[in-house]
Amino acid sequence: MRSSPPIALLPVLAAALLASSLAAQEPPVAFVGARLEPVTAPAIEDGVLVAHRGTIAAIGPRDDVTIPDGARVVDVSGRVLMPGLVCTHSHVARPSGGDRSAPIHPDCRVIDAIDVLHPSVHRARAGGLTTLHVMPGSSHLLSGQTVYLKLRRGDSVEELAIRDEDGAIAGAMKMANGTNPQKDPPFPETRARAAALVRRAYVEAEEYREKVRRAEAGDGEAPKRDLALEALVEVLDGKRVVHHHTHRHDDILTVLRLREEFGFRLVLQHVTGGWRVAEEIAAAGVPCSLTIVDSPGGKQEVRSTRWENAAILERAGVNVGFNTDDPITDSRVYLRAAQLAVRGGMSRAGALRGLTLAGAEMLDLGDRTGSLEVGKDADLVVLSGDPLSVYTKPRQTWVEGVKVFDIEDPADRAYAYGGEGAGDETTFHGCCIGEEGGR
Amino acid sequence: MTRHGDGATTRTGRSPSAVAAALLAVVALLGGGTAAAQVAVFGDVVHTMAGEPIEDGVVVIADGKIAAVGPAATVAVPDGSERVRAPVVAPGLIDAHSVVGLAGAQNQPHDQDQLDRSEPLQPELRAIDAYDPGEPLVDWLRSLGVTTLHTGHAPGALISGQTMIVKTKPTTVADATLVPFAMVACTLGEGAQSGGKGPPGNRSKAAAMLRGALLAAREYEDRRGADAEKRPPRDLRHEALAAVLRGEVPLLVTVHRRHDVRTALRIAEEFEVRLVLDGMAEAVAVLDELRETGTPVLLHPTMVRPSGERRHASMETAARLREAGIPFAIQGGYESYVPKTRYVGFEAGIAAQNGLAPDDALAAITLDAARILGVDDRVGSLEVGKDGDVALFDGDPLETTTRCLGVVLDGVPHLDR
Incomplete structure (x- = not known):
């Protein structure tokens, strides 16, 4: 999970940010009158949720929750309040990883590339997203280290990044197989070559790890520090989860085979042909993050696209979440992923979980976000109506108790609807979002 | 069609049994994709696009063209017609x-x-x-x-x-x-x-x-x-x-x-x-x-x-x-x-x-x-004389969750999926 090496300054910065975030959390905020969709419990009609110091302090029916003295009351009568949406696969903020010099780039970090002021980030807030996994693309076998973001206000990746207990920036490793990373050498031209290159890299990392261990035990000299192998050792040690782009059912099985051989922690991404091998995925206990698109095709290996995919995987017992793959689908209409999954037969509860807690768990954040529970981060989206209706639009987005998007705010409006000023060629200034006096 | 409020389901409702019955009807009658001289498409709601939606309506198609549209209670359906039913019916x-x-x-x-x-x-x-x-x-x-x-x-x-x-x-x-x-x-x-x-x-x-x-x-x-x-x-x-x-x-x-x-x-x-x-x-x-x-x-x-x-x-x-x-x-x-x-x-x-x-x-x-x-003399609404092109839905056609149950195309039923 951690980026390496941890930069000494970052924990200090994190503490400072945490302090400022807490300061912004006084007084408590009480959301009153909405239907609450906690995800981990049945819906609560006419409920109250109290956020304080960045986390959820209370939740329940109106009569059961005492609104603290001095709390700021937000009237959300007739609306639906649910956990902020979690997207486990996004390319907002102009990410990049490795270049065309090689197919495997464990040392490349997406944090060194992204621009969190890119308008795509604020469009994601307008879609009700609060937690994002931003990753480089799939045109490499391994394109680099990813980052988990909370869509807090802020203009640096350091301010938005989620941190682990040591204060290091949290993220995963992006890998891919199938046709996207196949091209002229040094890239693989075949599937078997692709798998062989990946196995070779892991074997090298195992040897590196062994040398380091022996040196630490006083046996021999430490190997010369290697940024790429260091990152792969994090993968082997389970500190950095592999998020693996894969479509065709046989490519999915190849990923499971490599996981079996090298023991890394894994989240399958896209998983278009997953419905063909749902039992195998379930038996491996590997979660799936699905990109749900409007039609089959676009490339040969996604001909097997079916809206029933999520339902079939759910019935097989797989932990199923969704992603936008923005710009493949638009973050502003991320609710559609759940709607299409339900159209394909998924349960309502599973679909709402797929937008929130399932993704949080895939990012090792299931104890912090993804459901409305006391003690969790106050990451919230206020919807105009039911999350499974096309007529529903996100109206407000809150991260850790701070409003980061409000459709009624003229500065935010264009990011929700589009129009002049919110497209990709503009820069998001973030000067005046929310009601807390801007930044 | 009505604009549904926050969290509402479709006006026609969508009970599982109704959907299943509709699906069965479609499977039974549309599966072959064969031409029929006469097809009657019943809908709990029929959006004709030429006037208000018809509650409990029917579209009668003869030889590929729409022969009659109206409330099921008043429109005569010729004997021998293939009968198809869906919660919501709209023009193709x-x-x-x-x-x-x-x-x-x-x-x-x-x-x-x-x-x-x-x-x-x-x-x-x-x-x-x-x-x-x-x-x-x-x-x-x-x-x-x-x-x-x-x-x-x-x-x-x-x-x-x-x-x-x-x-x-x-x-x-x-x-x-x-x-x-x-x-x-x-x-x-x-x-x-x-x-x-x-x-x-x-x-x-x-x-x-x-x-x-x-x-x-x-x-x-x-x-x-x-x-x-x-x-x-x-x-x-x-x-x-x-x-x-x-x-x-x-x-x-x-x-x-x-x-x-x-x-x-x-x-x-x-x-x-x-x-x-x-x-x-x-x-x-x-x-x-x-x-x-x-x-x-x-x-x-x-x-x-x-x-x-x-x-x-x-x-x-x-x-x-x-x-x-x-x-x-x-x-x-x-x-x-x-x-x-x-x-x-x-x-x-x-x-x-x-x-x-x-x-x-x-x-x-x-x-x-x-x-x-420039083809509104042929398609686009359910009106007598136009082509027999009808889409069948299990709810509001605009809802992402609504399934299309099939179409009738030039009077020929199709159920493809």
Whole structure:
């Protein structure tokens, strides 16, 4: 999970940010009158949720929750309040990883590339997203280290990044197989070559790890520090989860085979042909993050696209979440992923979980976000109506108790609807979002 | 159709047993896809698009044409008719502009016939010579309720070729075709430019080339009318543009930026051609000009990505066009990658989410589209004498969660999936 090496300054910065975030959390905020969709419990009609110091302090029916003295009351009568949406696969903020010099780039970090002021980030807030996994693309076998973001206000990746207990920036490793990373050498031209290159890299990392261990035990000299192998050792040690782009059912099985051989922690991404091998995925206990698109095709290996995919995987017992793959689908209409999954037969509860807690768990954040529970981060989206209706639009987005998007705010409006000023060629200034006096 | 409130289900309700019964009925009666002399389509709600929705209605189709529409209590259904039932019945949907059938799902060279870049001006390229009725994306759209497609050569060249209007039948081109030559597809703005591989290299050059081609076609047309011995040899390119100049087919101009819209209007006025504007990410900036010239708009998919020339695209544009009284339809459009085609039902739903009344959203993918395409005498509404094209749904057709249970196409039931 951690980026390496941890930069000494970052924990200090994190503490400072945490302090400022807490300061912004006084007084408590009480959301009153909405239907609450906690995800981990049945819906609560006419409920109250109290956020304080960045986390959820209370939740329940109106009569059961005492609104603290001095709390700021937000009237959300007739609306639906649910956990902020979690997207486990996004390319907002102009990410990049490795270049065309090689197919495997464990040392490349997406944090060194992204621009969190890119308008795509604020469009994601307008879609009700609060937690994002931003990753480089799939045109490499391994394109680099990813980052988990909370869509807090802020203009640096350091301010938005989620941190682990040591204060290091949290993220995963992006890998891919199938046709996207196949091209002229040094890239693989075949599937078997692709798998062989990946196995070779892991074997090298195992040897590196062994040398380091022996040196630490006083046996021999430490190997010369290697940024790429260091990152792969994090993968082997389970500190950095592999998020693996894969479509065709046989490519999915190849990923499971490599996981079996090298023991890394894994989240399958896209998983278009997953419905063909749902039992195998379930038996491996590997979660799936699905990109749900409007039609089959676009490339040969996604001909097997079916809206029933999520339902079939759910019935097989797989932990199923969704992603936008923005710009493949638009973050502003991320609710559609759940709607299409339900159209394909998924349960309502599973679909709402797929937008929130399932993704949080895939990012090792299931104890912090993804459901409305006391003690969790106050990451919230206020919807105009039911999350499974096309007529529903996100109206407000809150991260850790701070409003980061409000459709009624003229500065935010264009990011929700589009129009002049919110497209990709503009820069998001973030000067005046929310009601807390801007930044 | 009513606009449903927050969290409401459809007006017709959607009990699981009702859905199952409807599905069974469809499976039993539509499975064969065989022609029937008479088909009766019953709906808890029938959206005719010609008047208020009918509760508990029926559409009677005889020999491929609509013979009667009305409340089931009052319309006589001939003995021997195949009976089909669904919670919601609507006209077969119309995708006002697509490339499906020329562009295929696999996105490999063998199934991408929507654009030839060897020359910038090729109005003689006929869509009927490239359309594949067996393309899986055609089946896909039909399975969602789309029965009529305006498809053809894609945006991306100054004039890429012709468009056509087809029914989404898995049959021959000749049998599927409603209008073999519908429009001439033109692109202005950055999409028309060659990127340094020959002209046009910029906006002025594109406009000059288009004007030059129209001028040459006019001269050709004039000379073709002269004495036999002075007549120029037949020229397919001039012939296609002459059809535009005679007003037989419109010039379809794909354009997004406001100044490019004005260029299209300027050229259309100069040559007195019928203009249909397509794409139109910045339509709200030119509402006055559109209203004054009465120019219809085939609007980009509501969920189009806001980048490049579409950077100012808004999900509210459909609602703004409606407010301004400008005729428009919503299109599936062209996608180079994923999703390889869009479905107009989804796009209309998002337009309804963003201010367009649901009735108007449904009209934008049925009757309003038929009118702009000039085929409203055949399709777009459930009225006596029109083609027997009906879409069957288990709920509000605009809801993402609603399933299409099948279509009747020219009186022939289809259940594809």
